[in-house]
Amino acid sequence: MPVPGDQWQQGRLATAVVVLPEGTTxxxxxxxxxxxxxxxxAARGFHGTSIREIGAAAGINSATxxxxxxxxxxxxxxxxxxxxRELHRRLLETVAEVADPVERLTALVRTHVLVHTDFSLLSVVTNSELHVLSAELAAPSLALRAASEQLRLDALTDGVRDGSFDLSDVRLAARAISGMGQRVGNWFGxxxxxxxxxxxxxxxxxxxxxxxxRER
Amino acid sequence: MPVPGDQWQQGRLATAVVVLPEGTTxxxxxxxxxxxxxxxxAARGFHGTSIREIGAAAGINSATxxxxxxxxxxxxxxxxxxxxRELHRRLLETVAEVADPVERLTALVRTHVLVHTDFSLLSVVTNSELHVLSAELAAPSLALRAASEQLRLDALTDGVRDGSFDLSDVRLAARAISGMGQRVGNWFGxxxxxxxxxxxxxxxxxxxxxxxxRER
DNA sequence: GTCTATAACTTGATAGAC
DNA sequence: GTCTATCAAGTTATAGAC
Known part of the structure; x- marks a missing residue:
């Protein structure tokens, strides 16, 4: 019966440690x-995991x-x-009162990557099992995801406006940047x-x- | 009963068309x-799909x-x-006899993205359901994946050597580049x-x- | 809180008629 | 080739004893 902190290795991911953010969990x-x-x-997917397995891993009977x-x-x-929530909270925190778009993008990417390294299993589940949830249960997470994406878009848009960045399509850039960060959870360990x-x-x-x- | 070419929309992906590469299928x-x-x-995952649903969608009984x-x-x-196979074949094709590392990276990324736009459902399944397969069944695909990654690594390494690129870690760059391309299948439609x-x-x-x- | 037992159903896969 | 019928095992979830 694995407990928080146990190593975990299977299927779609590198060896990783089972951890959740402190405080809110x-x-x-x-x-x-x-x-x-x-x-x-994270290892087998939602539909690939049974209630009985979860119970066994938690050290209790599935009925419990x-x-x-x-x-x-x-x-x-x-x-x-x-x-x-964790991702959005930490992204907000890192850009709070940061005016310069370059500094903002730097902070956003840094935090995005660190959340994916520090909670790689949670990132994998968050990104690849969200689709299983009913529309009602997925809605709050989708809203947070959109808000996080908007932070990246804002940094890029502001940076283009003041000449720090050079982009003809900020939305594609935002997608590329978030895409490369998202995958980190799958191989980091x-x-x-x-x-x-x-x-x-x-x-x-x-x-x-x-x-x-470029420097202005 | 959807047939090849039908639109398809559900769960984790944008509206997309059900298509497979011609010739080899x-x-x-x-x-x-x-x-x-x-x-x-693509829509519900391997474990989220039953044999009966596949049969119904193909217009035959599940036993058939x-x-x-x-x-x-x-x-x-x-x-x-x-x-x-399709991804690797097309990547090989595009870099065949291309000597210049910059041209090679250009061709690799272009093809990588186009495969993910043209076969977005296949890309999603290929990337996110591979882990379900037994080691034996996954092995040939893993080998192709490694070979494709090596093409990117080679282009980057050669480019650093001849001064076209400026990277302190080609492996991380290769992962970032392939990561941003992989996600295309999830939103393009x-x-x-x-x-x-x-x-x-x-x-x-x-x-x-x-x-x-940079230009040399 | 935790368990045993079980209900109600779905699953992947097979046997055998046509 | 395709079907109906079915099996054995697994699924989520609940009832009720301790």
Whole structure:
């Protein structure tokens, strides 16, 4: 029965550690259920994981799960929302009161990458299992995703306006930048020979170049 | 019962058309089964799709499927292999006898993007359901994937050597470039306001900038 | 809170008629 | 080739004892 912090390796991802953001995440048995589901959903997908497996991984009987979550879908919904909340919260935090568009893009990319290295399993679940949720359960996460995308768009648009960036299509640039960051969750792990900081710094450099950054 | 060419919209992807590469793909009923599975796997995932749904979408009874494929996993295996083969074949084709690293990277990114726009559903299945396959069935696709990645690495490495590119870590650059291209399959579709060519040209520009391209 | 037991249903796959 | 019928196993979720 894996507990938070256990190594986890299977299927679609590099070896990774089962961790969730602190503070906003349930503790106790409910927290163990969430961590167990995180590892399993990341490795095998929502439909590839059974309630019984989640229970076993959390060290309880599958029936006991229903004392904490009234359906399997609600476990996924909580994970997906935690993932989107954490990313959006940290993106907001890093650009708060940063006026310069170049500094803003730098901070956004750096944070985006670090969230994907630090919570790689959560990122994989958040990005690749969201589609399983009903429209109602997916809505809040989709809103957060759109808000995060808007932060990137704003930085790029402002930078083009003041001449820091050189782009003919900021939307495509925003998609390219977020795409390269999103994939980090799929290959980054403890077995890696890059540190989280190295990846973040490299990707910041890539994003600035991609945006046509030049000194004004 | 959707047939090849039908529009398809659900869950994790933009509206897209169910198409497979011509020539190398089965025709007749076997082809219809493959197209049906492609649309369903892309939208709901392998484990989220039942044999009965595939049969219904192909216009035959689920039992009849087993005359063409002896297991559900083998349908996925064929799709995933077709996807990896098509990408690798077209990448090889575009760089054949191209000596200049800049031209090679340009061709690789352009083709990579176009394969993801033209076969977006296949790209989604190929990238996000490969992990479901047993090691034996996944092996040939993984080999093709590694070979494709090597083409990018070679172009970048050669470009750094002759001074066309400026990179301190070609592996991270290759991952960033392939990451931004891979995501194209998830958002590109007929409802889009960019053409396939616009996306390809923009991403080529992004990749060259990212690689630190400069005239020699 | 946690368990055993089980209901109600769906799953992948097969047998055998036509 | 295609179907109907069916199997055995697995699924989510619930009822009720402790």
């Amino acid at each position: 349930p503790t106790g048995t409910r927290g163990r259920v969430l961590h167990a589901a995180l590892g399993l959903f 799960l229903y004392g904490y979550y009234s359906s399997k879908e609600l476990i996924l919904a909580e994970l997906v929302l935690i993932g989107h 403890p077995g890696q020979d890059h540190t989280r900081e190295q990846v973040a710094e490299a990707f910041v450099c890539f994003a600035l170049r991609l945006a046509g950054h | 089965p025709t007749g009923t076997r082809g219809r089964v493959l197209h049906a599975a492609l649309g369903l796997f 499927l087993y005359g063409y494929y002896s297991s559900k996993e083998l349908i996925l295996a064929e799709l995933v292999l077709i996807g990896h 007929p409802g889009q306001d960019h053409t396939r060519e616009q996306v390809a040209e923009a991403f080529v520009c992004f990749a060259l900038r990212l690689a630190g391209h």
